[in-house]
Every structure is written in structure tokens, then in C-alpha cells.
Amino acid sequence: MTRILLKNPEAIVSCDREDRVFRNHHLIVENEIIVSITDSIDQDALFDEVIDCSGKVIYPGLINTHHHFFQTFVRNRLSIDYPSMTVIEWLDKIYRVFANFDEEMIYYSSLTAMSDLVKHGCTTAFDHQYCHTKPNGIKMLDQQVKAATEIGIRYVGGRGGNTLPREKGSTIPAPMLETTEEFIADCERLIKTYHDNRPFSMTQIVVAPCQPLNCYSDTFVESVELARKYGVRMHTHLGEGENPLMVERYGMRSLDWCEERGFVGKDVWFAHCWELTPEEFVKLGKYGSGVSHCPAPAVLGGFPILDMRQIRDTGAIISLGCDGSATNDSSNLLDTLRMTYLMQAWHSKVRGGCVTPYDVLLMATRGGAKTLGRPEIGSLESGKAADLFALDLNRLEYVGGLHDIANIIPRMGITEQVDFTMINGKLVFYNGELQLVNEYELKKEADKCQQRINELVD
Numbered sequence: 402m403t404r405i406l407l408k409n410p411e412a413i414v415s416c417d418r419e420d421r422v423f424r425n426h427h428l429i430v431e432n433e434i435i436v437s438i439t440d441s442i443d444q445d446a447l448f449d450e451v452i453d454c455s456g457k458v459i460y461p462g463l464i465n466t467h468h469h470f471f472q473t474f475v476r477n478r479l480s481i482d483y484p485s486m487t488v489i490e491w492l493d494k495i496y497r498v499f500a501n502f503d504e505e506m507i508y509y510s511s512l513t514a515m516s517d518l519v520k521h522g523c524t525t526a527f528d529h530q531y532c533h534t535k536p537n538g539i540k541m542l543d544q545q546v547k548a549a550t551e552i553g554i555r556y557v558g559g560r561g562g563n564t565l566p567r568e569k570g571s572t573i574p575a576p577m578l579e580t581t582e583e584f585i586a587d588c589e590r591l592i593k594t595y596h597d598n599r600p601f602s603m604t605q606i607v608v609a610p611c612q613p614l615n616c617y618s619d620t621f622v623e624s625v626e627l628a629r630k631y632g633v634r635m636h637t638h639l640g641e642g643e644n645p646l647m648v649e650r651y652g653m654r655s656l657d658w659c660e661e662r663g664f665v666g667k668d669v670w671f672a673h674c675w676e677l678t679p680e681e682f683v684k685l686g687k688y689g690s691g692v693s694h695c696p697a698p699a700v701l702g703g704f705p706i707l708d709m710r711q712i713r714d715t716g717a718i719i720s721l722g723c724d725g726s727a728t729n730d731s732s733n734l735l736d737t738l739r740m741t742y743l744m745q746a747w748h749s750k751v752r753g754g755c756v757t758p759y760d761v762l763l764m765a766t767r768g769g770a771k772t773l774g775r776p777e778i779g780s781l782e783s784g785k786a787a788d789l790f791a792l793d794l795n796r797l798e799y800v801g802g803l804h805d806i807a808n809i810i811p812r813m814g815i816t817e818q819v820d821f822t823m824i825n826g827k828l829v830f831y832n833g834e835l836q837l838v839n840e841y842e843l844k845k846e847a848d849k850c851q852q853r854i855n856e857l858v859d
């Protein structure tokens with residue numbers, strides 16, 4: 402057994418049910434579990450490791466509930482001008498690039514995104530991996546499992562996929578198309594190979610057809626059947642501009658379409674939901690489904706800014722995602738917290754108030770845990786996973802803000818690299834360095850791999 406003492410932090414923001422902030426306490430970890438937050442400790446010698454946390458604040462690890470790691474290799478490109486394109490135009494353009502991705506590109510782009518996440522306090526990441534290209538192999542998600550295991554992040558892999566061809570109205574190029582049968586078979590293979598449903602599991606699988614507009618109906622129907630058979634969760638994009646086309650095609654809006662196929666419930670969460678009406682959020686609340694709010698693509702694409710207080714009142718579960726780098730360009734979840742708060746504040750006068758910065762932190766911690774069905778993460782309590790990060794607030798630029806530690810990240814816009822990140826009881830980022838991989842070597846290889854993509858983009 403390994404015992405680690407996180408000694409003398411300035412504060413521990415627990416994000417527990419009582420929203421406690423501990424001062425003059427220490428945090429004790431045994432293997433992967435927090436065993437105590439206590440004001441009295443045994444002698445240092447009784448611990449295998451003592452981490453001096455003087456001047457630091459410890460937070461629960463952040464949970465990212467929507468991303469596309471592979472897009473990290475097409476970021477920062479003027480030719481992919483998301484702000485001046487419709488989602489459909491943008492998809493049409495980027496999918497032609499994605500259609501050339503191979504397993505090596507998925508592996509290195511995933512490592513790059515995960516590195517950014519871990520360095521900014523994220524400890525659990527869901528990735529919606531819908532880039533599967535027939536000529537280059539469909540074992541893409543397997544590459545992510547490998548990358549996540551190497552870097553040490555808690556990983557939830559969403560097996561995405563598209564089944565509707567372009568001639569039937571989708572934006573999907575032929576090399577990325579699968580039949581429903583192929584999609585479901587690969588989901589089942591991944592669940593059987595990697596899904597670990599035990600508490601503290603480091604790898605889980607989610608059935609995640611890409612979005613209603615680009616799939617046949619039976620893809621969603623069979624996804625529900627498969628996911629419920631194995632007790633895994635479901636996820637898709639919803640309300641990101643597809644509703645007029647769904648009405649034209651099926652005579653109903655996309656949430657109703659999902660409902661008719663059983664793709665709603667406590668085990669389902671949806672990304673974006675920009676187009677949803679207040680009544681549709683009530684419906685999500687009734688089912689206990691989740692909404693992954695990704696502020697960066699909403700702002701960049703000029704979409705409506707969701708009213709978090711209204712959604713929260715319906716009982717729907719809110720969590721946060723940075724989304725893929727073809728829209729966001731970074732995988733910094735601290736930046737997502739800041740953006741979420743600013744966007745909510747923008748409407749506060751007309752909406753009669755704003756969520757607090759601490760509410761935003763809760764979305765990225767407890768909200769994320771509930772969304773993924775993981776009661777063992779999302780807060781710092783005895784018996785929960787040792788997933789946490791520390792900020793060193795012993796800096797001149799923080800003076801004046803330290804009296805209210807629970808609100809500080811979204812409100813002051815703290816978006817730099819954290820002091821350290823611990824996942825499942827292991828330090829994965831410390832002293833400015835990833836601990837489990839050789840970052841310099843990986844960076845060289847990732848650069849080389851990314852160069853091959855440059856040749857594909859105009």
C-alpha cells in the first residue's frame with residue numbers, strides 16, 4: 402500500500418454536498434483513494450511520500466464531458482474559418498481532411514490533447530471519437546486507450562460513428578461511413594475489450610453515434626439496445642443547427658426523434674443543445690439526461706448562450722466540455738470555466754441573475770461525475786478517488802482575490818498550468834512536467850506526425 406500526505410495546503414475546496422472549504426487540514430491518500438481530510442496527522446515518516454502543499458489550494462479534478470481529441474491536429478487554421486461558416490459548411494470542409502486520418506494520427510493527437518487537459522487540472526476526460534476511416538483502419542479508439550494509459554488520465558471513450566451517405570443528405574465522405582451493423586459490432590468489441598464498470602475504473606466506453614442528421618434511424622435504435630444490454634452510457638450531438646433539416650426529413654425535431662428511438666434517460670447526455678427550447682430542456686430534466694455545455698464553439702459559431710439557471714431548474718444535469726480543437730483550438734478546461742462564467746454574466750440582467758463562479762466549478766466537477774455515472778469522482782471526500790489538482794496561489798497576481806477561494810478560478814480567470822495534478826492517487830503532472838511519459842520525445846514524434854496532416858489542408 403502507498404500512503405501519500407498532501408501536507409499543509411492553504412485550503413481544500415472539496416465540492417462536497419455541503420460545499421465545504423477546509424483550512425488547516427491535510428489530505429491523505431492510500432493507493433487510489435482519499436482516506437481522510439484531517440486536521441491532525443501522524444508523523445511524516447509514516448507516509449511513503451509527503452507533498453508540501455504550503456500556499457497551495459487543492460481542488461477536485463475537472464471532468465471534461467465533450468471533446469474530439471483528433472481535431473487537435475487541425476487547429477489554428479485560417480482556412481477552417483468556423484466563425485464565418487455554418488456548422489454544416491464547416492463539417493463538410495473538415496470531414497474531407499478527417500477522412501485521411503490514420504491510427505498514428507489518432508494516437509499522437511490524443512496524447513497532445515490529453516497533455517493540455519492534465520496540465521490544466523483535468524483528471525477525467527470523455528472523448529467523442531467519431532473519426533474512423535475505412536482505408537486506414539477503424540481501431541482508432543484503441544489508440545486512445547493506449548495514449549490515456551500512458552499519460553495516466555481517467556479516460557471515457559465515446560465510440561462515435563456515422564452511417565448516412567452524402568447522397569442521402571449527410572456531410573460524411575465515403576471513407577468515414579460505416580453500416581449500422583459495423584458500427585454496433587465495433588462498439589460491442591470495444592465494450593468487451595475495454596469497458597471496466599468497477600469503481601475507480603480508468604477506462605470506460607460509451608456508445609456515441611455522431612449526430613441524428615448523419616445516421617440512419619436504426620443506428621440510434623440499435624445503439625440504445627446495445628448500451629442498455631451492457632449497462633454503458635450513450636452520447637450524441639444535439640441542437641447544433643440540425644433541427645430545420647430534421648423537421649424537413651422526419652417531420653420532427655431532433656430531441657423528439659431521439660425520444661422516439663429511446664435515446665433519452667439518465668444514461669444519456671447530449672453535447673451543445675443550443676437550439677433546444679425551454680420545453681425541451683424540461684423534457685431533458687424529466688428524463689434526468691445531461692447537457693454538456695461547450696462555451697467556446699458556441700461563442701465562435703455565434704450560437705445562443707444557454708441559460709444555465711433555467712436548465713438546472715429542470716433537473717437536467719449540466720457539465721462542461723472544451724469540445725474539439727477544430728472549433729476551440731485548445732484543450733484547457735480552466736479556460737472553459739472562465740468562458741462559461743462570462744457568457745452567463747452577459748445575459749444576467751435580462752435573465753434575472755447569473756450562476757456563481759462556484760456553480761461553474763461544480764458543473765465541471767460534481768456535474769461531470771453525475772453525467773458520466775461516476776459517484777466516486779467529482780469531489781474531495783474520504784472514500785472517493787484521489788483525483789485532484791493544486792494551484793499555487795503564492796503569487797503577486799493573486800493578491801486581493803484569496804479571501805474567496807471557491808469562486809476564484811472562473812471569476813479571476815485562472816487559466817495557466819496548475820501546480821500539480823494527481824489522478825487515481827498518482828502524480829501525473831508535477832513541477833511543470835508530465836510524470837509518466839517523456840514529453841520531449843513525444844513532442845518530436847507528434848510534430849512529425851502532424852506534418853503529414855499539413856499536407857492535407859489548404
Ligand SMILES: [Zn+2]
Nearest residue numbers: 638672724725
Ligand atoms: Zn462535438
